[in-house]
Amino acid sequence: MNKRMMKAIIKKDLRDIYRTKSLLTTIIIIPIIFSIVFPTILIGSALLFDLEKAMGADMQKMLDMFLNEIGTKQRIAETPEQQIVYLFINYILPSLFLLVPIITASVVAANSFVGEKERRTLESLLFSPVSIKTLFISKTVASFIPSFLVSVISFILCGLIINGLGYQLFQEIIFPSGNWIVLITCLSPMVTLMTVLLNLFISSRVKTYQEAQNISGIIILPVIGMIAGQASGLFLVGVEITLMISAAILLLNLILLQRITKLNDRHVLFEKQIH
Amino acid sequence: MVEMIEVRGVSKSFGSQQVLKDVDFQVKAGEIVGLLGPNGAGKTTVIRILNGVIKADAGTISIMGLSPTQSDDIRAISGIVTESAGLYHQMSGLENLEFFAELYGVEDNAQIKRLLELFELVDHQHKPVGTYSTGMKKRLALSKALLHNPKILFLDEPTNGLDPDGIKMVLSYLKTYNQQTGTTIILCSHVLHQLEPICDSFAFLENKTIVEQGSKQELEQKYLTEIVVSVSTDYVPQEKTFLGFRCEKFENGMTITLPSKEEISTILKELLKHHRVYSVEIANNDLESIYFKVREKINR
Incomplete structure (x- = not known):
């Protein structure tokens, strides 16, 4: 591997993201939606309205499960309102938050590879000694x-x-909990890497950015499942499950890496991209 | 001269469509070879195969003893200008050259500046390539191809989109560059009159294969069975023959069809006895005429 070439390609790709307005807009808007808008709506609603009444009886099943899960471990959520907000912040929101690395990595990786093909610059890279x-x-x-x-x-x-909004409700700092810590240190990097690798793998086989995006959209399905499962009270994804999912994705990443390194035939890649 | 590129029996199909069939092709070191053929004849595929980005289905290719599909070294010693130019439009001209200089391991920091000056791009070096005219993109693509002083230069339609000044500048630069550095150049084009003055030899691609290859002199000997000479003179022919050779009059002169070049002196001697001769020119030995003769013979 040539470090000089690697550095040049990475620098060029990063500059490309910065200069592609549509890409830059996506990676600015996505964090705003998932890390500012959603938590603000959630905690703001808890502060302004009576959440317990608003959510109705269906919420009880979820809360019971939640209390079983955390009841002996934490005493932070005492009132039903606090319990609902705590449940959303530490169980539903992390699943939603996973969409940040997935969507970002998906658009960046697709632009990086299929984008080069569409702009006919991949040809230049394949003609070079890289x-x-x-x-x-x-x-x-x-x-x-x-x-x-x-x-x-x-x-x-x-x-x-x-923490800013939640302090009024909980009278203490509630972020980051164990769920969030394993999310950002284990699951998020693993999911990011998986999305990138999967995109790279798909990109080497499809011809257009659109195709790559459509196929890689499948990655979102398990996350939707996680959100739906928890919201309907079927299960809760705690620290242990998050670590297990991270380990499974690590394994998947290793398999993907192994498969990708086998795609080292320049002519196969060129003919798939050009013809 | 030593054979630098040797192609034997190369065939290539994309799916059920055969693009090249049993191609034989040789290029000597330091030569400028014009690869000629109609659109879709497979010129670009030949260049891609020689660069190892497409694998031939059959046959052998040797470039300086290396196989293109087995070694990245070939790409390190080759420069290429493709039809699409392959430049990053959102990056400036200078940034493009800096990026490719890193990929090709260019150590000489002054090389980029030299090429920008040579191809008159200094004033535009900081503008995004997307705002460049076609001619400017082509000149930048040429600069990119020359960054690492390649031993072999592959040029696919290098003058497409250039204005007459640009064409003249690029072609004369390529000839000078070849003479000064001994770089082997393979040039694909269908603008035959542009290739004629700079190429040492020509390869004709027709019906998916190289049907003929040689210097212009060799091709003339093989394909020009008669010479059409255009003579500007005050002699006005009264008959359809002159000294037994077929002739046709035109304003201020005549054209005579001769069996060989040697007969030119014969007719001139006779004309000059009683008339003035202002110019004499062989009308049918240009590359275009030879090209059509080759195609005519192959497709007969």
């Missing part, structure tokens, strides 16, 4: 860095909103 391995690794790093950075910034913003 090895396919160096190209893939550079593209992975160049997509991972901004996506993970956006997740971390979103995490910080989210924390500021939750």
